[in-house]
Amino acid sequence: MNPLMSPGARCALSVNVNKVALLRNTRHLGIPSVLRAAELCLLAGAQGITVHPRPDARHIRTQDVHELAALMKQWPQAEYNIEGNPTQNLMDFVRELRPHQVTFVPDSEDQFTSDHGWNLPADNERLKPLIDECRSLGVRVSLFMDPLPEVMRQVAALGAERIELYTETYASAFGTAREAEVLAGFTATAQAALAAGLGINAGHDLSRDNLTKFLQAVPGVQEVSIGHALIADALELGYAETVRDYQRCIQRAYA
């Protein structure tokens, strides 16, 4: 039982549908439908949908972002989270669509996948006005961060409401001799984030195998955004059963 979660508190599951779009883009047939995938995940109990519309449109395209925004209006209890680099194409989506949350990710345009968090204080000057603009639009800002306890106060000072813990180092250490040491770094970072008044999200390479242990060890996680492993599981189990399985993984952390 995670001691810092109040009884009954639970982490929200936001399904990242990037990889549905990646498969769809390999033919000109419009299938698998990104919109249908999101709808089926929401129907099965997902509390949010995440997209990462990269500048090269390798998976999520502008039309997907807009169509999903319209869908999310039919799901007022669920949240729409748009990820990206605010110095590239992200801010146009924020200004036009005003999602519940925007997650700033310091990716380059041709990056294979997200693989690091922001470098503070070096990035402070670039980030502050963009964070201020999102907040003025009523959009919650989450900064994609490596597990570094010492920079959490800087994140709060920039005006971001949340961090998203970049969890790849945990996922790759899971099940190895380094797991406990790596996990301790996430726990310390989360404690520092909470002390700085920040909310905590987490994501990247989370899966049914490693999710429960992460949530048991890391306090205050309000949202996990999961895409690659979840969509891979859905190819075998279907979206609904997969979402229910991930929700069971979350519930086990607080049992």
Ligand SMILES: CC(=O)[C@@H](O)[C@H](O)COP(=O)(O)O
């Ligand atoms: C920010 C992050 O870790 C992921 O949400 C990211 O969206 C993964 O991008 P790809 O799906 O393009 O690998």
Ligand SMILES: NCC(=O)COP(=O)(O)O
């Ligand atoms: N922010 C993490 C996310 O949205 C999905 O990452 P992954 O599960 O595809 O690695």
